[in-house]
Amino acid sequence: MARPSRSAEIDAALLQAVATHPRDLVGMVSAQLGLSSARVSIQVRKLVAEGYLRKEGTTRPVYTRGHNRRFWQRYPREGLAEDSLWSTHLSPLLRDVPRNVLDIAHHGATEMINNAIDHSEAAHVGVHVELRDEELLMMIADDGVGIFRKIARALQLPDERLALLELSKGKFTTDPRNHSGEGVFFTSRMFDRFQIMSGGLVFSHEEGHGNDVLFDLDDMPKEGTVVSMGISTRSQRTAKQVFDEYSSGPDEYAFAKTVVPVRLAQVGDENLISRSQAKRLMQRVDRFRHVVLDFSGVTTIGQAFADEIFRVFAQAHPEVELVPVHAVSEVQQMIRRAETARDYDGGQLPLL
Template sequence: MVNNAIDHSGGESVLVWTTQDESTLRIIIADDGVGIFAKIFHALGLPDMRQALFELAKGKLTTDPSKHTGEGVFFTSRMFDSFEISANGLQFNHDASLPNDWLQEESGVFPDGTAVFMRISLDSIRTTAEIYSQFTDAPEDYDFSRTVVPMKLARFGDEELVSRSQAKRVIARFDRFRTVILDFSEVREIGQAFADELFRVYAGSHREVELLPKNMTEQVERMWLRAVSPRAT
């Protein structure tokens, strides 16, 4: 996280703060740069800054591939009990006790730059090997080949996932993985065009990428089955 601040923030200073009591270690790393979500927004030419959080949740995202693999934030967030990035009026949160990442629009404690808040229990039994094994084929292969995509983060505001353009937004960079688990928790329904673009059009042209939906409502499952079922001739 410190290296990210040094290499990407464009700021002049980095604050590193730690505290520990009898049960918990807490770490804050903050810089005075441009803010991680603004950096991603401009580097990838995204239509909405909130999409930067969705791309971050997928993993393998970096604005400087010559220096970084884009795996640091993803894996670090899963090493801790709770992990939060605050920047540009947005917050990205990962909590080990909850099923999904989430985002919210809220001003952070620091007025500029990026702040990362990390917390872990001192009696945590979580290991790095355990974390890597969830997203790689370790121990045979430690390549970051599997990711979990929280589909609720693909929605902006009150919108539902109904269009082909939304599906194309979702599938960006899927080809960097062999397996993509699509977690539909808190997504009540999807549209026919969205499902068709994702599960038929994209899946049909990218057979090297396995798409695995989970936590589907009955409506989402119907749209999925409709998209993957062979068409009658």
């Protein structure tokens, strides 16, 4: 039986030790891991070739970090603090990254690590950072209960897929005393690519593509949660721009706007026809002033579904502006019908 490869373990040890052991890197890691200098030297040469290490000199080489960066560490969740992890391990790795990207990385890493600490019920939290070829990738993984399962239990949802709908709205947390529920929403919009993988489900947001995507992934662990965030180091986006886009105005900084992907209210192949589905879609959106209902990927809706949103909800919450976008003509007709009834019915009972 072949022995498991220790390459990843050696790489992690080398990259972690290079800052403090530039002159005796190979010997130090060899002693630490109980391996021969020859075995460790193979990984050193590989990391130099890939740009993660820089070598100066031949007889007595001195090693420093290369232009590419990699970090991986697994921590016990108990006692972990996201601020000290960032300042001690992550920030030094990214000191050459443009300030706007660094600020986004700081926000994303600390928010997602804190979520794992406070919500996951995990034993361990893993942190992986990869900076290569002007792309920054960050992954936060835990072995806990799973984010979609926890949300589904808290809201008594019939299907874990509906938990993604609540996350996409923002302002949801299972611990409202200590959290605002804004972390995932804003983080997903700061990065170029954002994914949450848990329980065989993947929630994906890609900046510029407009649509939040949900899909199944069979070959992933059913326990725990993995959050993946990626951004180009050439990005001009700033954290402030994202906060401003969803704030209530230039002089206020309340989280007042949200974009709701309507199709996430669907479970499986079901159509959006019922009032119950509409109520589920509109749950908690009365906390916002401006709600964009994105109908991308929705080909038809029922009369009762449209009426519940654009007449019943709209009459009950006149302070909330509802803006449907990306609706096909059939959906637009149902929306207009409900809006017309709202304008003329004078408070009658919901249409049948």
